[in-house]
Amino acid sequence: MIDFVVQQFAVFLTQMSALALDPVTYLYLFGSVALGIVFGALPGLTATLAVTILTGFFGNKFPVEQSLIALIGAYVGAIYGGSYPSILLNIPGTAASAASALDGYPLTRQGRGGEALGLTTTSSVIGTLIGTFCLLIFVWVLLAVAQNIASPEKALLALFGILVSGTLMSSDLVVKGWIAGLIGLAMAMVGLDPILSEHRYTFGWSYLLSGFLVVPVLMGAFAIPQIMTGLRTGPVSGRPPQVGRIVPHWRTISRNMPTIARSGSLGVGIGALPGVGEDVAGWVSYGVGKSFSKEPEKFGRGSLQGLLSAETANNACIGGALIPLLVLGIPGSPPAAALLGALMINNVTPGPTIDPDLIVRIVAILVLASLATFALGLFMARVFISVLKVPQTIFLPVVLVLTTIGSFSVGGGINDLFIMVIVGLFSYALIRMEYPIAPLVIGVILGGLFDESFRRAMLVSDGDLSVFVTRPGAGILLFLNVLLILSQVPPVRRAMKRLVARGISDAGASDQPGSPS
Amino acid sequence: MHDRAALRRQDFWTALLLAGLSLFFLWKTSEIPFFRANAAGVESGRWYNSAAIVPYAIFATILVLSLGLLVTAIRQGGAPWLRRAVTADAETGGFARLCAVAAIMLFYIFALVPRVDFTIASALVLQALIYGFHETRARATAIAVVAVAIPALYALAMHFPRSEWNTPQDDDWITLAAFVILAVVALVETRLCHGRLDKAIAIAPVLSVLVPFLLVIAMAFGFRQNVPNRTGLLFKQVEYHYYVTVKPWLAGKGR
Incomplete structure (x- = not known):
């Protein structure tokens, strides 16, 4: 085991030094991280949008190794950048940093905004590095497992990704998350089918023969609703307060190291769940941090532990989200879905057959991106704070133009723009009715994989459905899928609650003196 | 974001729309060969290999879920009063x-x-x-x-x-x-x-x-x-x- 880890680090250091010695790396890296921080800092713009817009710019005209520096840099920068308005203005820059506002803003009101920003920067970097370390180690273990994954497991994994995303991302009824995922799956059915080349739902429009392209769908689903919501609301900007010293004290960091380590591990775990993003990681880690804390009453009133729990986890989630993406081609979060779109238009297919060098290179880029975030976050924070003064009625129209040209350039030209707007208006309507959008996008991305894998499995087994039960991996995944569905069915939930309550009361009764042990 | 009653009113109509759409797409799916297919001159007449099998499953599931959503919306008081929800938004x-x-x-x-x-x-x-x-x-x-x-x-x-x-x-x-x-x-x-x-x-x-x-x-x-x-x-x-x-x-x- 130790030999394996040492060997991995040797390969990683080789890739890292190759990247570090190339001056072009720094141009892409600092440019994209700064852009990502600005995107994260501007309320309404998200990490997914930053990665998607850059995908439109880089397209497939640049080597994928170079594009990845920009895309991952923007991803890391944007997740971190969301903390600025959360801490200073109580307006979450991204959904991922919503939990940070609970303690970040009270700290600013106590005159400790600079300290909060410095600690957030440090914990974000440590979180990203924890995620990166886990990615470097676990991706190989899972890749070895993934070699044994065949069509039945692939189909069930894709279904599991859509179901998990639909279940965990729903803010209202879980059924809405599932419906959103199924609508995404249905959208993925459009075009020529992958096995028999039958026309499906093209309605005579030749453009639809190749199905929905990922980038216009991503831009439509994530950019258009934000633009519409933002312009409907009117100008939202703030006057950020003056902040003092930003560089954190080492003593404070070391005192909070257990919180950072725990939140980092949690973030990686949640990130590795298909389709569950940084926002869930932030909230779950915040809740866990509160239950572990010796001073839970301070949470929500300016607790450093609360702030660090949320911020470390949402950054650690990045490494975690890349694990299922690289091993199985299933994105772990919405920005990872955008990254998958970029890989797909560059003809890189994530999964068991992915080039191992590319994985190590991605790990090296993540490390460099987190170091660039650290440098920019500590020494250029005041520049990013000044960005908060820009009202959304100025930058959202600019985003419309950016997404238009980005979507146009990627492939299908003007037809992609039509799809982008139609998907955007539809997504806006869904968001207004509290349907989550991430499952829809995950459905569009995984729909092709699900369709092809399911039918291949059926073809190989000659129509025998037991193939989904008899194979051990498929059996486990089927069990998880069924369990997930049943856990959300109201009568089953009520029965489970009754069982748990009865178990607790039985345990209570057995603890009574005189009861049989 | 919304008050719950207004949301359920929207859910009621969305569920009906989704059910209608899923029925339409189930009908469109019936145009895709299911038991006998002839693709690129090759006969492939097995149901489990059909391009329609996954779409049938998807739209049937959407139909079932939308009916479930309809029931939930009705149970939680979402059937009538849709107009009030729209005018409340328009007023602002x-x-x-x-x-x-x-x-x-x-x-x-x-x-x-x-x-x-x-x-x-x-x-x-x-x-x-x-x-x-x-x-x-x-x-x-x-x-x-x-x-x-x-x-x-x-x-x-x-x-x-x-x-x-x-x-x-x-x-x-x-x-x-x-x-x-x-x-x-x-x-x-x-x-x-x-x-x-x-x-x-x-x-x-x-x-x-x-x-x-x-x-x-x-x-x-x-x-x-x-x-x-x-x-x-x-x-x-x-x-x-x-x-x-x-x-x-x-x-x-x-x-």
Whole structure:
């Protein structure tokens, strides 16, 4: 085991030094991280949008190794950048940093905004590095497992990704998350089918023969609703307060190291769940941090532990989200879905057959991106704070133009723009009715994989459905899928609650003196 | 975001719509061969290999889930009173602004971008969105929508077929004129309304021209990507001078 880890680090250091010695790396890296921080800092713009817009710019005209520096840099920068308005203005820059506002803003009101920003920067970097370390180690273990994954497991994994995303991302009824995922799956059915080349739902429009392209769908689903919501609301900007010293004290960091380590591990775990993003990681880690804390009453009133729990986890989630993406081609979060779109238009297919060098290179880029975030976050924070003064009625129209040209350039030209707007208006309507959008996008991305894998499995087994039960991996995944569905069915939930309550009361009764042990 | 009762009222109608759509797509799926298929001259007559099997499962599940949503919506008091939910939104003026944003966006993507020079079309839309939505004033929003609608409808009416998207440039000139008029109107009207000029409105005309201009140049010559309407009024000149003036000059300098 130790030999394996040492060997991995040797390969990683080789890739890292190759990247570090190339001056072009720094141009892409600092440019994209700064852009990502600005995107994260501007309320309404998200990490997914930053990665998607850059995908439109880089397209497939640049080597994928170079594009990845920009895309991952923007991803890391944007997740971190969301903390600025959360801490200073109580307006979450991204959904991922919503939990940070609970303690970040009270700290600013106590005159400790600079300290909060410095600690957030440090914990974000440590979180990203924890995620990166886990990615470097676990991706190989899972890749070895993934070699044994065949069509039945692939189909069930894709279904599991859509179901998990639909279940965990729903803010209202879980059924809405599932419906959103199924609508995404249905959208993925459009075009020529992958096995028999039958026309499906093209309605005579030749453009639809190749199905929905990922980038216009991503831009439509994530950019258009934000633009519409933002312009409907009117100008939202703030006057950020003056902040003092930003560089954190080492003593404070070391005192909070257990919180950072725990939140980092949690973030990686949640990130590795298909389709569950940084926002869930932030909230779950915040809740866990509160239950572990010796001073839970301070949470929500300016607790450093609360702030660090949320911020470390949402950054650690990045490494975690890349694990299922690289091993199985299933994105772990919405920005990872955008990254998958970029890989797909560059003809890189994530999964068991992915080039191992590319994985190590991605790990090296993540490390460099987190170091660039650290440098920019500590020494250029005041520049990013000044960005908060820009009202959304100025930058959202600019985003419309950016997404238009980005979507146009990627492939299908003007037809992609039509799809982008139609998907955007539809997504806006869904968001207004509290349907989550991430499952829809995950459905569009995984729909092709699900369709092809399911039918291949059926073809190989000659129509025998037991193939989904008899194979051990498929059996486990089927069990998880069924369990997930049943856990959300109201009568089953009520029965489970009754069982748990009865178990607790039985345990209570057995603890009574005189009861049989 | 919403009060629960209003949300359930929307859920009621959404569930009905989803059920209707899933039935329609189940019917469309029935057009895909299920028990016997002949693809590219090859007979493949097994149900489990059919291109319809997964879509059948998807739309049947959507149908079941939408019926489940319908039941939930009815149980939680969502069946009647839909009109009240809509009027509540309309009363705040939010609904009108939303319709205005959607209209500008649709005019931009479906009428202007395919037919008009990208920089000019984007400048008009940027100016309209900044002026029309920076303040919550109904008059500014209405002026912005009209300013985008006139050149967009003209472009649609005069150059609807795809064959005419790139050739004539009269729609480019009309869009440019609409942009200039809107920029002037925005400056004057805001000043008359408030007695002073808001910083965002003041910089809007410059920003509206610079952003798309720099973007299209960066995309076309920096990132080497395809850009919309290469024969547009402005881009045609830029591209010509890039290849005829700038590139030879740079090559000569490098020698």
